[in-house]
Amino acid sequence: MIAPPAVYLDGVARFARQGIAVAAQNSSAEATGAFTGEIAPAMLAELGVHWVILGHSERRHIFGESNELIGRKTKLALAAGVRVIACVGEKLEEREAGRTMDVIVEQLQAFAANTSDWAQVVVAYEPVWAIGTGRTATPEQAQEVHLAIRQWLAANVSPAVADSTRIIYGGTTRSTTSLPALSLMMAASNDWGLFVYG
Numbered sequence: 243m244i245a246p247p248a249v250y251l252d253g254v255a256r257f258a259r260q261g262i263a264v265a266a267q268n269s270s271a272e273a274t275g276a277f278t279g280e281i282a283p284a285m286l287a288e289l290g291v292h293w294v295i296l297g298h299s300e301r302r303h304i305f306g307e308s309n310e311l312i313g314r315k316t317k318l319a320l321a322a323g324v325r326v327i328a329c330v331g332e333k334l335e336e337r338e339a340g341r342t343m344d345v346i347v348e349q350l351q352a353f354a355a356n357t358s359d360w361a362q363v364v365v366a367y368e369p370v371w372a373i374g375t376g377r378t379a380t381p382e383q384a385q386e387v388h389l390a391i392r393q394w395l396a397a398n399v400s401p402a403v404a405d406s407t408r409i410i411y412g413g414t415t416r417s418t419t420s421l422p423a424l425s426l427m428m429a430a431s432n433d434w435g436l437f438v439y440g
Contacts, residue, residue: 255290265293271314283322294319297329299370309352317356325362328353334371343390360403368412384411
């Protein structure tokens, strides 16, 4: 899967090789109306873009998107037939305060409240402190949160959803150290996939 900037979505969607999915980096919470610069999920579907990244840390912390807004975006995207990469993750001060799962549960609740078919959703754990900071999550840290997410899904959605939902890791990696170790750890737990930045 590749997620180019919006201005390149059409070209990438038309020329991507078979087997390579294309995702948008964001979509609107509004289906229609005068919302200058917004891209409705139905527009993405018309382009052949069948995935969208929602709840990314930059959208949350730079653009101020709330869990409620991200939930609305999720509901609209799924209704338009666009699958969702649901991003969750904590800031460094939240991790150091022992609040990692408190933060992630609040984020998951917004996705869960707006999702009826979890087969259309992939959860991406992206610790904010491991994006562009030079710090990386260890495989053990990533796996610990993946397990906690799966346990939350089992208790709050259903055991079947917990078993079948793909949970991937998103963040900066160092190719010579973290990336191979994370890949092996994810494969061992059936959590195939990395959501990697540089």
